[in-house]
Amino acid sequence: MIPELGAGALAVALALAVYGSAAAAVGGRTGRASLVESAQHAALGVFTLVTGCLLLLAYAFLSFDFSVRYVATNTNLGTPFYYRLTAVWGALEGSIVLWAWMLCLYTLIVILRHRTNARELYPWVLSVMLGVLAFFLLVMTVAAPVFQRLSPVPAEGRGLNPLLEDSGMITHPVALYLGFTGFTVPFAFAIAALVTGRVGDAWVTSTRRWTITAWYFLSLGLLIGGWWSYHVLGWGGYWAWDPVENAAFMPWLTGTAFLHSVMIQERRRMLRLWNLALVIMTFSLTLFGTFLTRSGVIASVHAFTQGAIGVFFLSFLALVLLLALALLAWRWDTLGAQGELDSVVSRESAFLLNNVLLVAAAFTVFFGTVFPLLSEAVRGVKVSVGMPFFNQVNVPLFLGLIFLMGVGPLIAWRRASLESLKRNFLWPVTLGIAAAAVFRLLGVRSTIAVLTLALVVFVTATITVDLVRATRARLRTGERFPGALGGLLLRHNRRYGGFAVHLGILVVALGVTGSQAWSVQTETTLRRGEHTDLAGYRVRFDGLAASEESNHFKVTGTFTIDHGRAAGSVLHPAKKFYPQEQSPIAYVDYRLGLREDVYLVLGDFARDGSQATIRLQVNRLVSWIWIGGLILTLGTVLALVPERRRTV
Amino acid sequence: MRWLLPLAALPLLALLAYGFRTDPRDIPSPLTAFDGARVDLAALRGKVVVLNFWASWCKPACYDEAPVLERLWRTYRERGVVVVGVDIQDTDEAGRKFIREFGLTFPNARDGSGKVSVDYGVYGVPETFFVARDGTIRAKHVGALSDAVIRAKLDPLL
Numbered sequence: 001m002i003p004e005l006g007a008g009a010l011a012v013a014l015a016l017a018v019y020g021s022a023a024a025a026v027g028g029r030t031g032r033a034s035l036v037e038s039a040q041h042a043a044l045g046v047f048t049l050v051t052g053c054l055l056l057l058a059y060a061f062l063s064f065d066f067s068v069r070y071v072a073t074n075t076n077l078g079t080p081f082y083y084r085l086t087a088v089w090g091a092l093e094g095s096i097v098l099w100a101w102m103l104c105l106y107t108l109i110v111i112l113r114h115r116t117n118a119r120e121l122y123p124w125v126l127s128v129m130l131g132v133l134a135f136f137l138l139v140m141t142v143a144a145p146v147f148q149r150l151s152p153v154p155a156e157g158r159g160l161n162p163l164l165e166d167s168g169m170i171t172h173p174v175a176l177y178l179g180f181t182g183f184t185v186p187f188a189f190a191i192a193a194l195v196t197g198r199v200g201d202a203w204v205t206s207t208r209r210w211t212i213t214a215w216y217f218l219s220l221g222l223l224i225g226g227w228w229s230y231h232v233l234g235w236g237g238y239w240a241w242d243p244v245e246n247a248a249f250m251p252w253l254t255g256t257a258f259l260h261s262v263m264i265q266e267r268r269r270m271l272r273l274w275n276l277a278l279v280i281m282t283f284s285l286t287l288f289g290t291f292l293t294r295s296g297v298i299a300s301v302h303a304f305t306q307g308a309i310g311v312f313f314l315s316f317l318a319l320v321l322l323l324a325l326a327l328l329a330w331r332w333d334t335l336g337a338q339g340e341l342d343s344v345v346s347r348e349s350a351f352l353l354n355n356v357l358l359v360a361a362a363f364t365v366f367f368g369t370v371f372p373l374l375s376e377a378v379r380g381v382k383v384s385v386g387m388p389f390f391n392q393v394n395v396p397l398f399l400g401l402i403f404l405m406g407v408g409p410l411i412a413w414r415r416a417s418l419e420s421l422k423r424n425f426l427w428p429v430t431l432g433i434a435a436a437a438v439f440r441l442l443g444v445r446s447t448i449a450v451l452t453l454a455l456v457v458f459v460t461a462t463i464t465v466d467l468v469r470a471t472r473a474r475l476r477t478g479e480r481f482p483g484a485l486g487g488l489l490l491r492h493n494r495r496y497g498g499f500a501v502h503l504g505i506l507v508v509a510l511g512v513t514g515s516q517a518w519s520v521q522t523e524t525t526l527r528r529g530e531h532t533d534l535a536g537y538r539v540r541f542d543g544l545a546a547s548e549e550s551n552h553f554k555v556t557g558t559f560t561i562d563h564g565r566a567a568g569s570v571l572h573p574a575k576k577f578y579p580q581e582q583s584p585i586a587y588v589d590y591r592l593g594l595r596e597d598v599y600l601v602l603g604d605f606a607r608d609g610s611q612a613t614i615r616l617q618v619n620r621l622v623s624w625i626w627i628g629g630l631i632l633t634l635g636t637v638l639a640l641v642p643e644r645r646r647t648v
Numbered sequence: 649m650r651w652l653l654p655l656a657a658l659p660l661l662a663l664l665a666y667g668f669r670t671d672p673r674d675i676p677s678p679l680t681a682f683d684g685a686r687v688d689l690a691a692l693r694g695k696v697v698v699l700n701f702w703a704s705w706c707k708p709a710c711y712d713e714a715p716v717l718e719r720l721w722r723t724y725r726e727r728g729v730v731v732v733g734v735d736i737q738d739t740d741e742a743g744r745k746f747i748r749e750f751g752l753t754f755p756n757a758r759d760g761s762g763k764v765s766v767d768y769g770v771y772g773v774p775e776t777f778f779v780a781r782d783g784t785i786r787a788k789h790v791g792a793l794s795d796a797v798i799r800a801k802l803d804p805l806l
Contacts, residue, residue, distance in 0.1 A: 291664070310668060318661045325654035332650045370663065377666045523709070523772065525792075604791045613709075613791045 002060050003068050006053050006147030013049040014137040016042045021130035028123030028196070036123045040111055043130055046137075047104040054101050057146065058088050066157050069150035070094060076157040076580075078551030086169040087160045092294060092309070093146035095173060100136040102181040107133065110185060118206050124192035125185075132184050135316050143309045159551060162578045162585045168228035176221025176248060180286045182214025183251060186258070187283035190276050194327040199272055199334055204262050207279075209640060211262070215255045216636040222248055223508075223629040234586035234601045236521065236617045238625065239512075241390040246369045247289030250362045254282040257358035260351050260408075267413065268348060269338040273328070274355070276335070280324040285362070287317045292369070343415035350408040354401060361397045365390065399451055402509060405502050406459035409495070410466055427465055432458030449517040456506050463499050489638065497639025504632030507624050514621025521617040523603070528610055535618040537564035537598055539571070544609035553577040554587075557602045557612055566591045566598060573602040573614070596620045679734060679757035679764060682744060687732060687757045690783070696805045697779035698731045700793075701765055704742040706773040713774050713792040714750040720798055721754040727806055728781075732757065736765045736773060780805050 020042030027035030057070075061084045066072040074087045074094070083090075089098040107129045114122055140146060186207040193203040225245065226238035239245060258278040264271050291313035328335075341348055368385045410424045436454035444450050467485075470492075474484035489496045524532045526541040533539075542558040556574040561567055574587040590599040596618050603613035679687040689697065700717055702710040721731040733756035735743040740758065747756055759765055768777065778787040778801050787801040 314661070314664055317664075318657070321657040321661070322654045325657060326651075329650040329653045373663060373667050377663060523791075525709075604789075604794075604797070607796070 002056055002065055003147045003149040006056050006068075007141070007145065009049045009053050009056075010137060010141050010147065013046045013053075014134060014141055016045045016049070017130050017134035017137055020046065021127050021134055024123045024127035024130060028120075028127060028192075036126065039123070039126055039130065040115070043104075043107050043111060043126065046130070046133060047108050050097070050101050050104045050137075053147075054088070054097055057094060057097060058085060061085065061087055064157070066155075067150055067153045068146075069148040070146050072150050072154055072157040074158070074160050076159040076551060079157075079160055080165075080550060083160055083165050083169075086164070089173050090160050090164050090169070093140070093144045095177075096136060096140055096144055097146055098173065099177050099181060100133065100140060102177050103129070103133050103136060103184060106181055106185055110188075114206065118189075118202070120196050120198055121189060121192040121203060121206070124195050125188040128188035128191045129184060132188075135312075139309060139312050143312045159578065159580045162552065162576060162581060163232060166228060166232050168224055168232065172221060172224040172228055175217050175224055179214050179216075179218025179221050180248075180251070180289070182210065182217055183255060183279075183283050183286050185210040185214070186279050190279040191324065191327065194276065194324075194331050197331060197334060199276070199331055201265060201269070204265055204275065208262065211255065211259055212636060212639055215252070215259055216633070218248065218252050218255065219632055220629065222252060223626065223632075227626060230622065231588055231590065234588040236519075236599055236601070236615070236619060238515075238622070241365075241368070241385075241387050243369050244289075244293045246365050246390075247285075247292045250365050250369075251282045251285040251289065253358050253362035253365070254278055254285060257355045257362075258282060260358075261355050264348055264351050270340070270348070273332075273335040276328060278355075278359075280321075280328070281362075284317060284321055284324075285366075287313060287320060291317060345411070345416045345421070347408060347411045347413045347416075350404055350411055354404045354408060357397050357400050357404070361394055361401075364393045364397070368393075395448060398509070399448075399455060402452070402455045402459060402506070405505070406455070406462040409499065409502075410462050424465065425462070428458045428461035431461045444517070446517045449513050452509060452513040456510055459502065459506055463503065466499070467496075490641065493638050493641045497635050497637075497641075500635025500638055501632050502635075504628045504630070504635055506628070507631055508628030511621050511624030511626075511628060514624065515619050518620040519617060519622075521615060523613070523615045525604075525611060525613045531562060532614075532616060533563075534616050535564075535596075537566075537616075537618060538562040539598075539600065539614075539616055541612055541614070542570075544605055544612060549576075551578065555602075555605065557605070557614075559589075559600060559614070561591070561598065564598070565593060565595075571598070571600045573600045575602055575605075592623050594623055597622050679732075679759065681755050681757045682735075682740075682747065685755075687755055689732070689779075692730055692732075692779075693783050694728075694781055696729045696781055696802070697777075698729060698802065699768075699777040699779060700731065700733050701736055701759075701768070701770050701773050701775045702733055702746075703736050703738045703773045704746040705738065709792040710746075710774050714746070714752065716793050716795065716798070718750060718752055718754070720793070720802075724802065724806075729802065729806070730754070734759050734764060736760075736770070778802060778805060 020039040023035045023042065024039035027033065027039060057068075059065075060068045060071045061075055062081070064071070064075065064077060070091070070093050074090050075084055079087065087094070089095040107126070110125060110129060114125065118125065189203040189207045189210075193199050222245075225248070229240070230236070230238040258275065261271050261275055261278060265275050291310060294309050294313060341352075343349070368389050371385050406428060407425075412420050432454045435457035436450050439450050439453050444453070467488075470488050471481075471485050474488055475481065479487065520535050522532060522534050526532060528541055528543055531538050531540040538561070540560045540562050542560055545556050545558070547554050547556065554574050554576050556572050559571045559573070561569050561571065569591055571589040571591070573589040575584040576587055577584045586601055586603075588599065588601050590597050599617040599619055601615040601617075603615060605612040679689075681687050689699075698717075698720065700713075702713070704710070717731060717733070721729075724731075731754040733752065733754060735746070735756060736759045738758070738760070740760075743756070743758060746752075768775075772790070774792055776789045776793055777785050778789070780786045786805055789797055789801060
């Protein structure tokens with residue numbers, strides 16, 4: 001029953017989305033409000049149907065309905081309750097259902113928020129949103145049907161990919177997809193602006209919050225992905241420049257560029273063309289990312305199903321790119337700047353440089369990701385581009401960005417005088433240089449590490465200088481201390497939210513630098529009772545134990561930390577053997593700390609438990625990456641607080 | 649002029665479309681052996697291949713493993729098994745010394761830049777891949793090989 005019901009609902013939803021998209025466009029063109037209203041109803045219908053499908057799928061998973069092929073492939077009777085829910089989006093077909101549902105949700109919120117306040121743009125925004133939705137519904141009904149009947153109905157399913165049995169699986173895809181789909185809204189506004197010719201600032205103002213929201217979820221998705229990689233995959237790292245990671249990182253880079261460049265448009269009416277191009281780029285990159293991860297065109301550790309879906313995504317990407325670029329070309333004459341750059345030493349140029357660096361980073365990541373394909377197409381040689389390339393080209397770009405993070409927010413608009421430069425930057429620069437000297441004296445060898453640490457100090461100092469100065473000004477007007485600071489943060493929430501996000505990024509940078517520069521590891525084979533030493537830790541092998549879990553067999557090691565910070569604590573790394581998998585899955589155990597993590601992976605072992613091979617790592621400062629994510633969250637919330645009307 | 653803008657997207661789209669013709673799961677890169685001969689894995693279809701990544705700097709695991717591998721090669725050779733060693737990120741001299749020290753007689757190739765090992769997704773040495781007759785990788789073993797591992801992973805492929 002469920003397969004037919006679900007497939008039927010999706011087909012109806014597809015028809016409704018196509019109709020709604022067309023109706024909204026015609027309504028926008030002719031100004032007939034009734035058509036736009038009809039499109040709105042269609043959108044509501046699509047939302048209801050897709051929600052129904054999602055619930056239906058969840059129900060099929062919870063009730064082990066193996067007549068649905070997708071359920072039978074991604075669960076079995078041993079899959080725990082919790083993972084049966086996340087299994088809904090545990091593979092290709094279901095993840096597209098989640099994707100489409102989020103797009104529906106965004107469309108609904110766009111309708112609620114903008115149906116009255118963006119009159120001319122609104123019909124076209126609705127049309128684009130429904131058009132994109134129609135594409136995903138088409139994929140769901142034709143290329144990757146999730147509600148396919150399996151007959152005869154098997155008694156037992158295959159089971160979920162064991163690596164996905166992790167709590168990160170609820171947050172990571174949800175955050176990432178909220179980010180990916182979120183960029184559809186600014187894109188829809190950009191297209192609406194181009195179609196209607198209202199390429200002024202209205203679309204930019206309307207999309208500010210949307211962009212911040214999408215950007216935030218994408219950041220969160222990336223960070224949680226790193227956390228998942230760190231504590232599940234067991235290779236001790238959080239980022240590997242894998243194509244799939246790059247796929248999510250590229251729109252993040254261009255999205256970040258857009259967040260900054262809109263400020264110049266708002267303030268100085270420059271960069272109109274550039275902003276439209278950035279939004280189109282960002283949205284196209286989200287599609288490109290999906291294409292990469294789903295088509296199997298580029299090899300990746302993230303194994304996803306291959307099939308017709310790649311052709312669908314490539315066709316849609318082609319359609320979007322050609323249409324959007326044609327619109328840009330059509331409106332070319334109206335996109336000139338009204339303001340101009342007054343001086344090289346100004347906030348505008350700092351932001352401009354920030355954009356150049358971000359887009360350059362996006363381009364190098366893009367180039368590195370598609371290079372294997374290019375090389376094979378042109379030279380017929382298979383190559384793979386690894387970490388060294390990405391690190392080498394991106395580290396200088398990121399250092400430059402961190403520097404600008406300190407300069408941009410404080411330097412004056414238009415033209416900065418020598419006097420103001422001195423006032424704003426004398427202390428931070430001095431502190432930064434002093435920090436570099438101190439770290440060098442403390443024995444930090446790596447130039448990149450010294451540079452990063454010095455820049456982090458410099459930027460933190462600029463933020464502090466600004467905050468202290470502004471609070472002082474308020475204190476002079478007679479306000480008291482905590483109130484003065486709180487009022488400042490709320491009154492200028494955009495500015496200070498941005499500062500907090502910058503701080504979050506700095507803390508992430510600190511974690512990345514620390515873990516790259518100072519982590520150590522060792523690999524060794526121990527007999528029972530023997531120990532190994534690493535960086536002040538002594539780890540003793542106490543024995544192995546085997547156990548039968550609900551859907552796998554598990555061999556757990558017991559290791560005691562004898563010396564060091566976490567002395568006395570016991571680690572239990574394990575190997576899990578799933579009947580449906582050929583090779584065992586490592587289960588990492590670790591003790592997290594602010595200074596360093598002790599991280600233990602169980603490798604090979606003797607059947608009788610007398611001997612085990614382990615990899616012991618002491619990873620420095622990694623926790624700060626996750627803490628940075630937390631600060632980033634707080635900053636985003638502050639930036640999104642509805643602006644207060646000025647009462648003065 | 650400005651209408652050329654959309655055309656700029658075409659080469660990219662063409663490249664991506666080209667991607668459909670390739671299979672990223674193909675086993676990559678021909679190797680060059682220490683004696684200069686080419687070791688072409690594609691030519692070994694029909695044989696079971698034990699592909700071992702090692703390095704002279706990998707102590708003690710690779711040193712423990714080398715005699716086991718040589719023994720494997722001698723005992724399984726008759727049954728259609730080929731052992732191929734790949735020395736990664738190593739100097740030519742150190743690699744040769746290692747081969748001499750253990751008297752290795754199976755073909756060994758050099759992957760000085762570590763490119764081939766990246767293609768295989770090798771995280772550290774030693775790692776061993778068990779390739780079936782049809783050319784698919786059936787099992788991967790991380791860490792030094794033991795006779796028990798060889799029995800468990802190689803025998804099903806014969």
